[in-house]
Amino acid sequence: YQRRVRGVCRIFRIVRIFKFVRHSRDLLIIMKAVSNAKRELILLVCLLFIFVITFGSIMFYIESSYNKNFSSIMRSCWWVIVTITTVGYGDLYPESVGGQLFGGFVLTLGIVFLALPMTIIVSKFSFVYEREKM
Numbered sequence: 148y149q150r151r152v153r154g155v156c157r158i159f160r161i162v163r164i165f166k167f168v169r170h171s172r173d174l175l176i177i178m179k180a181v182s183n184a185k186r187e188l189i190l191l192v193c194l195l196f197i198f199v200i201t202f203g204s205i206m207f208y209i210e211s212s213y214n215k216n217f218s219s220i221m222r223s224c225w226w227v228i229v230t231i232t233t234v235g236y237g238d239l240y241p242e243s244v245g246g247q248l249f250g251g252f253v254l255t256l257g258i259v260f261l262a263l264p265m266t267i268i269v270s271k272f273s274f275v276y277e278r279e280k281m
Contacts, residue, residue, distance in 0.1 A: 172279075176272070176275055176276055177272070179279070180268065180271045180272035180274075180275045180276075181268075183271045183274070184267060184268045184271040187264055187267045187268065188264070190264075195231075198227070198231070198256075198260060199228055199231070200224060202227045202249075202253050203223040203225075203226070204220050204223070204224075206223045206226060206246065206250070207219070207222075207223035209241070209243065209245050209246045209249055210243060210246040213242050213246065214241065214242045214243070214246070216238075216239050217241075225239065226240075226241075230253050230254050230257060231253070231254075231260065232257070232261075233258065
């Protein structure tokens, strides 16, 4: 019972943070910019989903015979997510030459893939900032 009460109290702390957003002009500008870039962010998430499934499947078929760590398509999709975001935990990596070449391709394409929508979001932010400034 006490855990539930503590959990509810923690939720109220988070709600207080959202109340703080109303009083901060800069945070309001960021929220408006994200709201204006809603379509682009939804497109980014959809394309990311397609990207992860496609390249995870390809990597599974390239590496599964060489590397036992690529035991399923979902595990390969995890590798794609870690590679795209350039986190690189090191828990899963390609060992074959084909897998390494494909990994380099995925890494390069992932950086480009994540950088392009950021330019759109920054332009939306600039638009909202200039409009709020006046």
